Amino acid sequence: MSTPVIFHFCRADDWAAAQAAGEYRGDTLATEGFIHASRAEQVHLPANALVPGQAGLVLLEVDEAALPAPPRYEDGGDGTLFPHVYGPIPVAAVVAVHDFPPGPDGRFTLPATVARRPAPGGTG
Numbered sequence: 001m002s003t004p005v006i007f008h009f010c011r012a013d014d015w016a017a018a019q020a021a022g023e024y025r026g027d028t029l030a031t032e033g034f035i036h037a038s039r040a041e042q043v044h045l046p047a048n049a050l051v052p053g054q055a056g057l058v059l060l061e062v063d064e065a066a067l068p069a070p071p072r073y074e075d076g077g078d079g080t081l082f083p084h085v086y087g088p089i090p091v092a093a094v095v096a097v098h099d100f101p102p103g104p105d106g107r108f109t110l111p112a113t114v115a116r117r118p119a120p121g122g123t124g
Contacts, residue, residue, distance in 0.1 A: 003065040006037040006083045007114070009047055009100050012058045023088035024060070034084040037062065037071060042082060044108045053106030059098040061114065066093035 010026065018024035026035040038046060043059065051057070064070060064083075068090070071083035098111045 003063055005095065006039060006062050006064055006071060006085075007043050008035060008037045008060045008062060008085075008089070009043065009051075009057050010060065012056050015058050015060065015097065018089075019091055021091075023090050024094070025088045029088065034072075034086045035089060037083040037085055039083065040110055040114060042080070043110050043114075045080075046082075047100070047102075047108035052108075053102050055101060057100040059100040059111060059114070060089070060094050061096040061098065062089055062093050063095045066090065066095075 008024075008026070010024070014026075015024065024035070029035050036046065047057075062085075067085060068087055071085050073081040074084050076082040096113075098113045100108065100111060102108050
């Protein structure tokens with residue numbers, strides 16, 4: 001059985017800087033205390049709400065088991081649970097990096113390179 005993964009989108013240049021630093025801190029760790037993430041079936045929701053049409057993004061695939069502490073699944077505001085990472089993401093926890101371009105209409109969908117994986121609890 002494979003370990004659960006979560007996803008986080010960011011600018012490609014931010015990921016490059018994280019690789020040099022050895023960890024990814026995102027833009028919300030300092031301001032909100034955690035890094036926003038999603039399960040595979042949720043990735044499009046924050047991307048379309050926050051950065052529609054934005055080019056130059058990558059989608060980080062993060063092994064939950066490789067994080068220093070497990071993510072907390074918390075209400076995103078409408079009852080939907082999203083994983084939040086309370087601390088930096090070690091570069092070694094990122095098992096794949098996917099190009100994450102918007103479609104011609106500016107909307108995001110899950111990249112074809114992402115294998116759909118079961119959500120925690122196998123409900124996925």
